Amino acid sequence: MTGFDDLERQLRGKVAELAPRRRWPLIRTFVIAAAVLTSAGAVTAAATGVIGGPDANRRASNLLNDVGRATEDVPACRPRSPDRRPALLSSLPASDLALRAFPQLRRPPTGREREFARSNGRIAGMKRVLSGGARELKATDGSRFMLTITAGRGSGIGRSPDCVPVQLAELQRRAPTADPQAFAIARRSLEAQERAHRENLGREGLVISQLRPDGSLAGAAGTYTDVAVRLGTASIELARVDGNPRLVVSGLVPATVDHVIIRSRSHPDRPRFRRPVPQQVFRVMLPARYGNRISVQWRAADGRALRTMKLRW
Amino acid sequence: MQRTDEELMAAVATGDADGFSTFYRRHLPAVTAYFARRVRNREAAFDLAAETFAAVVVSAARFDPERGPAVAWLLGIASHKLTDSIRRERVESDARRRLALQPVSITDADLERVEEAAGTDPDLGELVAALPPDHRDAVTAHVVDERSYREIASDLQCSEAVVRQRVHRGLRRLREHLKEMT
Numbered sequence: 001m002t003g004f005d006d007l008e009r010q011l012r013g014k015v016a017e018l019a020p021r022r023r024w025p026l027i028r029t030f031v032i033a034a035a036v037l038t039s040a041g042a043v044t045a046a047a048t049g050v051i052g053g054p055d056a057n058r059r060a061s062n063l064l065n066d067v068g069r070a071t072e073d074v075p076a077c078r079p080r081s082p083d084r085r086p087a088l089l090s091s092l093p094a095s096d097l098a099l100r101a102f103p104q105l106r107r108p109p110t111g112r113e114r115e116f117a118r119s120n121g122r123i124a125g126m127k128r129v130l131s132g133g134a135r136e137l138k139a140t141d142g143s144r145f146m147l148t149i150t151a152g153r154g155s156g157i158g159r160s161p162d163c164v165p166v167q168l169a170e171l172q173r174r175a176p177t178a179d180p181q182a183f184a185i186a187r188r189s190l191e192a193q194e195r196a197h198r199e200n201l202g203r204e205g206l207v208i209s210q211l212r213p214d215g216s217l218a219g220a221a222g223t224y225t226d227v228a229v230r231l232g233t234a235s236i237e238l239a240r241v242d243g244n245p246r247l248v249v250s251g252l253v254p255a256t257v258d259h260v261i262i263r264s265r266s267h268p269d270r271p272r273f274r275r276p277v278p279q280q281v282f283r284v285m286l287p288a289r290y291g292n293r294i295s296v297q298w299r300a301a302d303g304r305a306l307r308t309m310k311l312r313w
Numbered sequence: 314m315q316r317t318d319e320e321l322m323a324a325v326a327t328g329d330a331d332g333f334s335t336f337y338r339r340h341l342p343a344v345t346a347y348f349a350r351r352v353r354n355r356e357a358a359f360d361l362a363a364e365t366f367a368a369v370v371v372s373a374a375r376f377d378p379e380r381g382p383a384v385a386w387l388l389g390i391a392s393h394k395l396t397d398s399i400r401r402e403r404v405e406s407d408a409r410r411r412l413a414l415q416p417v418s419i420t421d422a423d424l425e426r427v428e429e430a431a432g433t434d435p436d437l438g439e440l441v442a443a444l445p446p447d448h449r450d451a452v453t454a455h456v457v458d459e460r461s462y463r464e465i466a467s468d469l470q471c472s473e474a475v476v477r478q479r480v481h482r483g484l485r486r487l488r489e490h491l492k493e494m495t
Contacts, residue, residue, distance in 0.1 A: 003423040007363050008337050011370050012330035057323030189327045225417045311418060
């Protein structure tokens, strides 16, 4: 898979994930418009003006809003929190999958880790951090990271995934009278959401953030991550450290990785570095003269190569 | 039947991932070529293209077809990303961070694709530059620089209606060019 393909794959997932969040304001807008126009005694004209646009996608969006209104009192579709805003923290325990991937999650969190989860509950946008899902990890160069596990992707939207089948049934009920083109688009949209929920069921999000020495997030404004990597990837960037350009190679690795071998592929001498990875995270700074092509190899304790990745900046 | 860019953007706003893929594949070559011809570093061109499409996903719901075609909106995003990166001497990753995307490993095939785009693919900026001068200036001022019709009219010493007409015609021509290419 090329980088362009990977980018497309990731953005496709985000399109489906963001859609339910966006629909709330549309629903509210429609409710307000309808209420105002009803009081003016122009319901029919209003409906034509508000609902019937020239383009099928707009009609589909309005159809989805109608479906949303019709189902908002069904228990599965009620907003999860009384004020309709998603909670910041999830009380869910980490899944077996997460526990296997990150043995650190098996120990009780420290006070600092609990506090980090509490104060960065929206570290990954709308995803909720598991209240016991933050663990501090130390790389061998002394830099510190916070691993944060978030409740399943898309679960922070304020409504249960169980709502989607209810909405699909409601949409189907409206099929005989709905505009066929708008109906088809609306159904595809709901089916895409259902697929995304199904695929993400039981899967947690993962964010790893670099920390400053005082324990705060090193990212801008402390809201989003400075380094966001997932298991199985590594990143490389060119940074200026104490006035000198440095290649910073970092990554999160499976618990079976004992050390990494980092090698320059563009320097004529092909210099090679071995770094132990005791807590599943590594960060290595190299002189910029080692070039822009680097390979990272994961190795087991017996020296067996587990995976090799080629990176460029 | 092929969906228009505007239909695709409306679909993206409702969560249609296939709609996004169509839009992405339709415009990736032109966006990549736009950056590849303006920045020397191929990886930076890739990053700028990635950031541009991430911004498309972030702001799809705000796209308003009444303000102009989607391709002009896309050009505006690309142009802002390029200006920002030149001013800050690095490619920002705000949109990708907002979406919490995982880093993308750039392969040799990607770099070849960027190289190829720089040499052969039509470029959004060049299409705008090829518009008649009065249309080009009006489109650039309104879509890329986000200036109001009133401001532009005052600079050009003409009425707002004339500026609106030039922007409208320029964008229509741009859309026709792109339709011919796809």
